Amino acid sequence: MDDNAQQFNDLEQLIEHLDTSTRNSERVSLGMIVESIGDRSFGPLLLVAGLITLAPLIGDIPGVPTLMAILVLLVSVQLILGRRHFWLPQWLLRRSVEEKTFTRGIRWMRRPAYWIDKLLRPRLSMLVRGPGLYAVAVTCSLIAFAMPLMEVVPFSANGAGAALTLFGLALIGRDGLLALIGFLLLPGTAGFIIYQLT
Template structure:
């Protein structure tokens, strides 16, 4: 007999990120949780937390391969946010994967030791930028930021933008969403300027070629 699926949690922003991860670790115990069970325990902030967890390995400068694979999943999640899907859809085989209890504990320990600043600085504010239409706008910036991750040696800055945007959605903090959107905009502007410069330089150089 299959155990009943837990009912979706209310959107309670009183649970900060470190407490949320610790709760997952405690509930998983030694056996851990399947990714489907993790998703069911993340309430309405599942999108934000999943994207935050995916963006962390992409912060490593010059990393190639992993950011490109992760980027596909992030775009899939962000696109679902954009169309208003309440619960993230991921392939069934992916959801059946199990996060070991030791991994969940290590993740919670890491959050408590390294990510405490997020909980200190973030809080519910400017919620119109982190909920409803603001959430959809954040999804657009996530897609734009992720699109640049596929470029070689350019994964760190857009991953910072993804982390800021996802924290904003998790904590319902519009200021973090605005910061993530600003980083994305600045990054796209820089890439556009560099690309334009290279094209103009190439065009200038061809004028001096013989024939």
């Protein structure tokens, strides 16, 4: 994996980078994605996991939410432990989808990305630095533990994907308000899952 973490300032920039770096490949592996954004990019890795879980065609593939959960859990735990470079197992990095499926799913995010980026700005920075950053990592670990269950509860994985996307955007844009919204989204998602299972 690339030791040089890419710098992204907004969602459009990340989507464009993913689109360009995975073009002309028959299949897009998780390893290709991680290599393109760097193995020290906690925010972008969370954002990619959230986008893939949310994206039509990709997030609906059985097993994809669970794979994203493993990615989020491994990265979050390593951040909590103070690692600067994230290690991921080769069997996970080799997981892939067809390039056409990946491209259509990622490009679906282009239009909302434009409007999301207009709202993104530094604020409430205590929620995305120091203890706030670790709170985000712990919360993402808890989300990851719940995501395999979400595969059997229709639409619940969308709540997890939305929260991960918000946390990833918050870290990229240093926008603590988005992190706060991500925290507030979780009780509603948990309530929806419990309601569906009872």
